Amino acid sequence: xxxxxxxxxxxGQGPYCVRxxxxxxxxxxxxxxxxxxxxxxxxCAICRRRMVVQIVPSGWTAHCSEHGDLHGxxxx
Amino acid sequence: xxxTHSTDTAPGGAxxxxxxxSFALLxxxxxxxxxxxxxxxxxxxxxxxxxxxxALPELLALAHEVxxxxxxxxxxxxxxVSLKTGGCPEDCHFCSQSGLFSSPVRAAWLDIPSLVKAAVxxxxxxxxxxxxxxxxxxxxxxxxxxxxxxVAAIREAVDINVAxxxxxxxxxxxxxxxxxxxxxxxxNLETSKSYFPQVVTTHTWEERWDTLTMVREAGMxxxxxGILGMGETLEQRAEFASQLAEIxxxxxxxxxxxxxxxxxxxxxxxxxxxDALRAIAAFRLALPRTILRYAGGREIxxxxxxxxxxxxxxxxxxxVGNYLTTLGRAATDDLALLGELSMPVKALNxxx
Ligand code: SF4
Ligand SMILES: [Zn+2]
Ligand SMILES: [Zn+2]
Numbered sequence: 001x002x003x004x005x006x007x008x009x010x011x012g013q014g015p016y017c018v019r020x021x022x023x024x025x026x027x028x029x030x031x032x033x034x035x036x037x038x039x040x041x042x043x044c045a046i047c048r049r050r051m052v053v054q055i056v057p058s059g060w061t062a063h064c065s066e067h068g069d070l071h072g073x074x075x076x
Numbered sequence: 077x078x079x080t081h082s083t084d085t086a087p088g089g090a091x092x093x094x095x096x097x098s099f100a101l102l103x104x105x106x107x108x109x110x111x112x113x114x115x116x117x118x119x120x121x122x123x124x125x126x127x128x129x130x131a132l133p134e135l136l137a138l139a140h141e142v143x144x145x146x147x148x149x150x151x152x153x154x155x156x157v158s159l160k161t162g163g164c165p166e167d168c169h170f171c172s173q174s175g176l177f178s179s180p181v182r183a184a185w186l187d188i189p190s191l192v193k194a195a196v197x198x199x200x201x202x203x204x205x206x207x208x209x210x211x212x213x214x215x216x217x218x219x220x221x222x223x224x225x226x227v228a229a230i231r232e233a234v235d236i237n238v239a240x241x242x243x244x245x246x247x248x249x250x251x252x253x254x255x256x257x258x259x260x261x262x263x264n265l266e267t268s269k270s271y272f273p274q275v276v277t278t279h280t281w282e283e284r285w286d287t288l289t290m291v292r293e294a295g296m297x298x299x300x301x302g303i304l305g306m307g308e309t310l311e312q313r314a315e316f317a318s319q320l321a322e323i324x325x326x327x328x329x330x331x332x333x334x335x336x337x338x339x340x341x342x343x344x345x346x347x348x349x350x351d352a353l354r355a356i357a358a359f360r361l362a363l364p365r366t367i368l369r370y371a372g373g374r375e376i377x378x379x380x381x382x383x384x385x386x387x388x389x390x391x392x393x394x395x396v397g398n399y400l401t402t403l404g405r406a407a408t409d410d411l412a413l414l415g416e417l418s419m420p421v422k423a424l425n426x427x428x
Contacts, residue, residue, distance in 0.1 A: 020337070021180065038334075038375055038403050042180035052184045056194040057155040057201075057397030057407070074398060074406040075375060 008032050010070065014046030021048050038075050098131040102138055105361055110142050115362045118318035124358040125310045129350055132357075136389030139357035143392050146364040150422035151414050152327075152393035154205035154239075154369070155198030155407075158400040159186050159222060164211040166243075166278045168266065170303055172336035172401050173211035179338035181401055191226045192233050199236040201396055201407040204424045206230070207239040207262060209400055213279065214244040220252060227256045235424060239299065244283055250290045260297035260326065263287050268316035271308045288323055301329035301371065304355050305347030313355060317362040327393065328366050330359060332373030334402060349382040353389055360390025369393035372402065387417060 008017040008029045015023055018041030019032035040053050044064035051062040051070075062070045101123050108114050116124065127135055163175045163183035172179040186194075195206045208226065210219055219242060227238050240253060241262035253261065265284055266272065272281040292298050300323055302316060320328055332352050335344045352374075360368055370391050374383050387394075394414075396407035414421060 039401075040403065050180050050182050052182050053401075054158075054161070054184050054186060054190070055398045055400065055403070056157055056186075056190065056197075058194070058197050060398065060403070072403075075403040 004029055004033050007036060009045045010041065014044070016043055016045050016048040018043050018045050021050070040072060041070060094128055095130070098127055098134075101127070102131065102134055106138055106141075109361050109364050110138065110145055113146060113364055115321050115364055116317075116358070118314050121317045121358050121362050122311060122314035124361060125313055125354055127354060132350060132353060135357045136353060136385060139360040139390035140388050142360055142364050143368070143390050147367070147392050149419055150392070151387070151419045152205060152367055152369070152422045153201065153203040153407075153411075154207060154393065154395050155194070155201065155203050155397050156207040156209055156395055156400065157186065157191065157194045157198075158184075158211065159191060159208050159226065160184075160210040160212060160219060161186075161400065162211055164213065166213050166276065168276045169340035170266075170275065170306055170333055170336065171211075172339055174339070177338045177340070179336060185222075188222070188226050188229055192229045195230040195236055195238075196234045198397070199234045201411065202421045203396060203407070204237055204422055205239055205260070206236045207241060207260075209241040209262075210243070211400075212243045214246070215242045215249055220249065223253070224256055227258065231257070237424070241299075244279065244287045245290060247290055250287075250294045250296075254294040254296055258296060260299050261291040262299040262327075262329070263291065264302045264329070265300055265316070265319065265323075266302040267306060267308055268312040269319060270315060271306070271312045275306055285323075288325075297326035298323060299327040299329065300325040301327070301331070301369070303331040303333050303373075304352065305333040305344070305373075305377065306341060307344060314358070317359050320359070320366075321362050324363075325366060327369055328359065328363060329369040329371035329395075330356065330391075331371040332377035334373040334376050336401075347377050349378050352377045353382065353385055356386045356390050367393045369395065371395055372399050372404075375404065384413065384417070387413070387419065 017029050017032050021043035040060040041062050044067050046067050049064050051064050053062045059073045161184040162173045162181045164173050167176045172181045198206045237259050239260040240258045269281045332347050335342050368391050396410045398404050
């Protein structure tokens with residue numbers, strides 16, 4: 001299912017799952033896909049660094065020191 | 077394992093004896109709480125928590141009547157923000173912000189312009205409460221300085237009640253926060269006194285209690301609740317409700333455990349919706365006059381339908397938007413739901 005791969009790697013930005021940090025081929029990441037409805041990403045999809053995540057009531061920013069910022073809003 | 081608490085009662089056990097005793101219990105609760113305004117005792121709360129599923133609609137209806145009678149139809153809306161995230165030295169087993177677990181949450185500080193922006197956006201939703209939270213054992217100098225600057229900047233920008241949750245406080249810090257105009261202080265007991273040592277080992281329940289006492293004496297409103305579904309028994313849940321009733325907090329935020337990766341409770345089973353709803357109603361019947369707020373975990377435990385049931389079963393306050401480390405629904409979704417239920421959003425009172 002390319003949907004899962006897209007979602008957990010920020011649309012194929014890199015080889016890692018942004019929720020659990022594991023390589024995309026390591027397991028199915030179905031629970032990661034579910035969890036990402038209610039969680040911001042924690043790992044950079046490109047380099048697997050843990051990102052610095054700041055959440056505010058209306059949105060969130062996740063920062064990788066190497067690969068910059070991601071932004072998002074509320075639960076989807 | 078600790079999941080047996082949800083199966084204490086025969087599910088849907090509608091034999092004549094059990095429905096007769098459910099009826100008697102609810103009738104007695106109606107008289108005592110709805111008419112008399114006297115909260116249920118610990119033993120009574122336990123009986124309520126043991127009610128069979130088929131008594132749940134009637135239980136929720138009674139809790140809703142109690143809320144309408146003793147609190148009114150208004151719903152208090154709040155936004156929360158994390159001023160300092162992660163890296164906490166404490167070991168609360170549910171918390172992804174403890175620095176002692178291998179949680180993916182990294183430490184972060186919010187800058188003051190972003191704090192003010194969050195307060196302004198929160199006020200724009202119609203919320204009257206903005207709570208500033210820090211993941212700390214208690215505040216240090218740096219945090220108190222940030223608070224002083226942050227609260228002053230918020231006051232310049234927008235009219236909203238500012239609350240805080242900064243862990244355990246010294247008397248001096250209590251006085252400083254009251255002086256800054258913090259109108260309500262959140263400090264959760266988290267769970268019953270008897271279960272607390274299973275959940276936290278780096279400080280005691282009694283230390284938390286002491287902070288709450290100081291907060292009250294300084295004239296700030298006390299906000300004190302906790303998290304359900306951490307493996308506590310029904311007895312301990314009832315114990316917790318009665319301990320909260322003893323403090324008589326202005327507000328009780330109810331969280332439902334959302335098991336966080338890397339924490340000691342990461343494998344805990346999510347509390348079933350029926351248990352969560354029974355608990356909401358039971359806490360309302362133990363605390364007829366308190367502001368009973370949906371805090372974290374309702375999305376996972378209750379979903380959309382259950383969220384509505386809880387608002388019609390004793391809840392009269394919500395956190396809108398995102399939480400501290402997880403996401404919540406957009407404020408507009410919850411406000412639309414309140415509109416559908418004809419529940420007005422509480423306005424800022426004129427004496428602010
Ligand atoms: S004190 Fe607060 S932030 Fe720290 S581990 Fe406990 S719940 Fe988490
Ligand atoms: Zn994953
Ligand atoms: Zn990166």
